[in-house]
Amino acid sequence: xxxxxxxAGTVGASVAEMLCQHGHSVTVVDHNPGVARRVNxxxxxxxxxxxxxxxxxxxxxxxMDSDLCLALTGSDEGNMIAAxxxxxxGARRAVARVYAPVFRDLxxxxxxxxxxxxxxxxxxxxxxxxxxxxxxxxxSLAIESFAHGNLEMQELAVxxxxxxxxxxxxELKLPKAVRVGSILRGGKLMIAxxxxxxxxxDRVTLIGAREDIDDVKSRxxxxxxxxxxxxxxxxxxxxxxxxxxxxxPRFAIVLIEADRGRCDFLASxxxxxxxxxxxxxxxxDLEEExxxxxxxxxxxxxxxxxxxxxxxxxRELGAKKTAALVGRPDYANVVGKLGIDETVxxxxxxxxxxxxxxxTGPVIFRNALxxxxxxxxxxxxxxxxxxxxxxxxxxxxxxxxCLVAAVIHESYVRVPGADDRLKPGDTAIVFAGDESVDGAxxxxxxxxxxx
Amino acid sequence: xxxxxxxxxxxIQADLxxxxxxxxxxxxxxxxxDAGGVQEEEFESIIKAxxxxxxxxxxxxxxxxxxxxxxxPSVDRLVGTVAVSREGVDFQSLDGEKVHLFxxxxxxxxxxxxxxxxxxxxxxxxRNDTFCRFLKQxxxxxxxxxxxxxxxxxxxxx
Numbered sequence: 001x002x003x004x005x006x007x008a009g010t011v012g013a014s015v016a017e018m019l020c021q022h023g024h025s026v027t028v029v030d031h032n033p034g035v036a037r038r039v040n041x042x043x044x045x046x047x048x049x050x051x052x053x054x055x056x057x058x059x060x061x062x063x064m065d066s067d068l069c070l071a072l073t074g075s076d077e078g079n080m081i082a083a084x085x086x087x088x089x090g091a092r093r094a095v096a097r098v099y100a101p102v103f104r105d106l107x108x109x110x111x112x113x114x115x116x117x118x119x120x121x122x123x124x125x126x127x128x129x130x131x132x133x134x135x136x137x138x139x140s141l142a143i144e145s146f147a148h149g150n151l152e153m154q155e156l157a158v159x160x161x162x163x164x165x166x167x168x169x170x171e172l173k174l175p176k177a178v179r180v181g182s183i184l185r186g187g188k189l190m191i192a193x194x195x196x197x198x199x200x201x202d203r204v205t206l207i208g209a210r211e212d213i214d215d216v217k218s219r220x221x222x223x224x225x226x227x228x229x230x231x232x233x234x235x236x237x238x239x240x241x242x243x244x245x246x247x248x249p250r251f252a253i254v255l256i257e258a259d260r261g262r263c264d265f266l267a268s269x270x271x272x273x274x275x276x277x278x279x280x281x282x283x284x285d286l287e288e289e290x291x292x293x294x295x296x297x298x299x300x301x302x303x304x305x306x307x308x309x310x311x312x313x314x315r316e317l318g319a320k321k322t323a324a325l326v327g328r329p330d331y332a333n334v335v336g337k338l339g340i341d342e343t344v345x346x347x348x349x350x351x352x353x354x355x356x357x358x359x360t361g362p363v364i365f366r367n368a369l370x371x372x373x374x375x376x377x378x379x380x381x382x383x384x385x386x387x388x389x390x391x392x393x394x395x396x397x398x399x400x401x402c403l404v405a406a407v408i409h410e411s412y413v414r415v416p417g418a419d420d421r422l423k424p425g426d427t428a429i430v431f432a433g434d435e436s437v438d439g440a441x442x443x444x445x446x447x448x449x450x451x
Numbered sequence: 452x453x454x455x456x457x458x459x460x461x462x463i464q465a466d467l468x469x470x471x472x473x474x475x476x477x478x479x480x481x482x483x484x485d486a487g488g489v490q491e492e493e494f495e496s497i498i499k500a501x502x503x504x505x506x507x508x509x510x511x512x513x514x515x516x517x518x519x520x521x522x523x524p525s526v527d528r529l530v531g532t533v534a535v536s537r538e539g540v541d542f543q544s545l546d547g548e549k550v551h552l553f554x555x556x557x558x559x560x561x562x563x564x565x566x567x568x569x570x571x572x573x574x575x576x577x578r579n580d581t582f583c584r585f586l587k588q589x590x591x592x593x594x595x596x597x598x599x600x601x602x603x604x605x606x607x608x609x
Contacts, residue, residue, distance in 0.1 A: 107504035107521040108570070110563050269506055412524040412560060 001358050002066040004029065004091065006052035006082050007073030008039045010327065011097070011123065014347040015072060015354055020044045022355065027061045031073075052082040055089065064090035068357055071096040072350075076103060084115035093357055093364070095119045097350075099237065118364065121353060127300070127325060127346045128241035134323055134342045135230065135246065135296050151406055151413045152210050153181065156217055158202045164219040170194035177415045178208035178216050179405055181431055182375055189374040191401045191431055207405045208415050210248070227252050231294040231319070233280040233310050234301030235259075235266045238325060242300065247272040254289060256280055280310045283317075292318035300325040311340045362386070362444045364427065375401075376437050377429065380444045384424040388443040394418035401433030402440045452568040454533075454576075454599040457556065461486035462532035463592040467553070472542050476501050476519055479534050479555045488532070489557065493525040497557060511544030515587065516577050520556040522566060529565055531556040533595055535586060551587050552577070582607045 001024050005016045008030035016039065019026045026045040029052050030036045036049035050057035052073060063069050069086035071079035076098040083096035098104065098120045103111050112120050158165060164172055169180055169192060180192045184203040198204055198220065206213045228251055232239050235257030243255050243266075253273040257263050260277055267275040278285040280301065291297055297314035299307035304326050311322040323342035326335055335343050356365040365379040382389060388396055393404055393416055406429040407416045414420075422428055432440040462482040469475045480498050483489045489497055500521040504510065511517040532555050539549030554573045558566040576582055582602055589595045601607065 102507050105504065105507055106560065107500065109567070110522075110560070113563065409524060409560075414524070 001025070001068065002062065003027070003358070004058070004061045004063050004066045004069045004086065005045075006061075006069065006071045006079070006086075008032075008035050008047070009072070009074055011347055011350055012070075012072040013039055013043070014329070015070060015351055016045050017043050018351045019354070024358070027066075029057060029061050053078055053085065055085055058082070058086055058089055066091045068092065068354075069094045070354060073097075076100055080111060080115055080117065080120070083117045087116050087118070093118045095121055095354075095357060097121050097123060099124065101125075101237070119357070121350065122237070123346045123350055124237035125241050126349045126353060127344055128238045128245065130344045130349050131238070131242050131298055131300065131323060131325065131342075132245045134344065135298065151207065151415075152213060153205055153207050154210075154213050154217075155203055155205050156220060158198055158200055158204060158220050161200055162220055164198065165200060166197050168195050168197055172219070174216055174219075175208070175212045176417060178206055178212045179403065179415050181205040181207045181403065181405055191375065191403050191433060193400075228295040229293065230254070231256065231289065231291050231297045231314070233297070233299045233314075234307070234325075235262050235275070236300070236302055238300045239298075240266060240269070242298065243270050243273045254294075256285075256289060281306060283313055286310070286313055286317060294319045296321045296323065298323045298325075304328050304331055308335060308338065308340065312338050315339055361441065363441065374434055376432050376434065377405075378432060378437070378440070380428050380430055380441070382422045382424055382426040382428055382444065383446060385446040386424075386444045388428075389422050389424060392419045392421045396443065398443070399432070399436040399439035401436045403431045405429045405431050452565070452572045453603040454572070455603050457529035457531040457558075457569050458599060459483055459486045459488040459530055459532050460592075460596050462488055463595050464532070464534040465589055465591050465595055467534050467536040467540070469536075470538065470540060472505065472540065473502065475534070475536065475540050475542075475553060476505075476555070479519075479532055479553060482534070483530060483532050483555075483557070486532075488526075488530040490525055493523065497521065497523050497525070501555070501557075505543075509543040509545070511542035511550050512574065512577075513544055513546040513548065514577075514583065515539065515544075515548055515551040516554070516583065517542045517544065517550040517552070518554045518556065518570065518573055520558075520566075520570065522560040522563075523557050524560055526557050526559050529556065529558045529562070529569055531569065533586075533599065535589060535595065552583065576602045576607070579607045 003019050003024050003026050005012050005028045008028050016026050016028050020043055028039050028045050028047045031051050033049040036047040040047035048061045063086040069091035071083040073079055079096040083094040087094035094117050096117050104120050182189055182205045183192050206216055230251050230253045232243055232255045235255050243253050255273050255275050256278055258279045263275050263277045276289055291314045297319035299310040301307055307324040311324045315322050321341045324340050326343045326345055356367050362381040362383055367377050404416055406413050408427040430440055464482055469478045484494055500523055501519050504521050510519050534553045536551050539551050542550040556569055585598050
C-alpha cells in the first residue's frame with residue numbers, strides 16, 4: 001500500500017523503515033532537507049523536503065492516492081493540520097500524532113471530527129497502555145486505544161463453582177453494559193454465544209466499563225488478588241496515564257516525580273496514587289521511597305539512560321520486577337543483560353498501531369487478540385447500505401464465532417444488546433475467530449449495492 | 452442562541468449547598484435529573500464526563516463564573532441549568548477567585564455547532580457586570596429565571 005509519513009524524526013523514521021520492511025511503498029516528508037536526504041539514502045523510501053502542512057509538498061509526496069497518511073512530526077498542531085489537509089486532498093486514512101491530552105477530549109471541542117482526521121494517536125498514552133498490560137496479571141489488557149478509555153477488557157480465571165457457573169450466559173442476567181467476549185478452555189480460545197456456559201477452569205474475557213466488569217467478576221467469586229505495590233518513576237504523560245489506568249483496588253501506586261509543579265498537578269489529578277517529590281537518579285531517594293519492597297518498579301521518565309539506571313538500582317534494592325520505557329533501539333540488547341524484565345519502546349508501540357491501520361474496505365484497524373491468537377479484533381466503519389445495518393443485531397446473520405463487542409457512536413462507546421441496530425457513521429468493534437473474519441467483514445461491505 | 456433554548460428552568464438553583472467542585476457538579480446534575488432533563492441510569496456517567504473535562508483545565512473562567520460542560524450521548528438536545536452559590540466555591544479558576552455563578556451544559560455529541568453556540572452565549576452574557584452582579588444577588592430561582600429572560604431580550608445591553 002502507499003503510505004505517506006510526515007516527519008522523519010525518531011518515530012517517523014522508524015515507522016517508515018518498518019513499513020518498508022513490510023513491503024509498502026513509503027514517501028517521507030521532512031522540513032529539514034538534510035534529514036530528508038539522509039532518510040532517502042538509508043531507507044528504501046522516497047523523501048520530500050518541505051513543510052508537511054503545505055499542500056504543494058503533500059501533493060509532491062502523493063497523498064492524493066495514498067492509503068494512509070501518518071502525521072508524526074513533533075508538533076501537535078502541525079500534525080493535525082497536515083493530516084486534515086491530506087485527508088481532504090484524498091488520503092484514504094489520515095492519522096495524527098498528538099501529545100497534549102486536550103486534543104483527544106471532545107467535551108469543549110471535537111478536533112478529530114472538525115478536522116476530519118481518522119485518529120488522533122498519543123504515543124505517551126499508547127506506551128502507558130503497553131506498560132500497564134505488562135504489569136497487570138498476564139492476559140489482562142485494556143483496549144483503551146479503541147474506546148477512548150471508556151471501555152476495558154479484562155480476563156478472569158474461574159476457580160470455583162458459584163451460582164453463575166454452568167448456567168447459559170443468556171440466563172445469567174449480566175449487566176447490560178458487559179459482554180462475555182471469549183472463553184479459553186482446555187487451551188482452545190472461542191467466542192462465547194448466549195447459550196454458552198462458563199465452567200470451572202475457564203479463562204473468560206469481559207468487555208465493558210470497569211465498574212460493571214467488577215460487578216460481573218463478583219458473580220464468579222473471583223478472589224481479589226493481593227494488592228501489589230507499584231512504583232512509577234517519572235510523572236510525565238506516560239507515567240500519569242499509567243498511574244491512572246492502574247488505579248483501583250488491585251494496586252498501591254507510588255509515583256515519583258522530580259518537578260515540584262508537576263507533582264502538584266499529579267497529586268490533584270490522581271486520587272488514589274501517592275505522589276512523591278524526589279529524584280529517581282538518587283539512590284538515597286529510591287531507598288527512602290522503599291522501592292526495594294515494590295512488586296513492580298516502572299521507569300518512564302523521558303530519558304532512556306535514566307530509566308535503565310533507575311531500573312538497575314531498583315532491582316538491586318530488591319524490587320521484584322522492573323520495567324523501563326526505552327526509546328533507542330540500540331539499547332534493546334543491553335537492557336536484557338542488565339536484568340530489566342520488561343521494556344516498552346514507544347516506536348514499536350506506534351509501529352504496531354500503524355500496521356493495524358493498513359487495511360482495505362471499511363476496516364479501520366485490526367489486530368490479533370493479544371494472547372494465544374485465533375481471534376481477531378476488528379474496528380470497522382459502518383457504512384450506509386451494508387448488510388449489517390439492515391436489521392437489529394439479533395437478526396443480523398453473523399457467522400459463528402463472531403461478536404459485535406462494542407459500538408462507538410460520536411466517540412462514545414456502548415456495549416450493544418440484541419435489539420440494537422448499527423447505523424451508518426458508527427464504528428463497530430468486532431471479535432471474530434480467524435475462520436469467521438471474512439464472513440463478518442462481508443456484512444460490513446456494500447459490494448456496490450445502492451446505499 | 453438564547454438561555455431559553457437550553458436552560459431547564461425547573462432545575463435552576465438559587466442556593467447551592469455543595470462546597471466543593473465535585474459537590475457542585477453533582478448537585479447541579481441531580482437538579483437536572485429531578486427536572487427530567489437527564490436519565491437516572493446516566494447520572495454517574497454524566498458526572499464523570501464533566502469532571503474529566505475539568506481535569507484538562509478548570510472551566511472557571513474568572514470573575515466568579517464557571518461553565519462546567521460535556522457532551523454526552525444520552526441527551527438528544529442541549530440541556531443546561533444555572534446555579535448560584537452564596538458562599539462561593541473553590542473551582543481552581545484562572546483568577547483564583549471563588550466561583551458564585553455556575554452554568555452547566557450537557558449536549559449531544561452530534562450537534563457540535565449548538566454546543567459551541569451555547570458556550571459562546573454564556574460567555575458573552577457573563578461579560579456583562581450588571582448581569583453577573585444581579586445573578587449573584589438573586590434570592591430565588593424565580594429571580595434567576597427573570598434575569599435570564601431579560602438577558603435573552605438584550606436588556607443588559609450585552
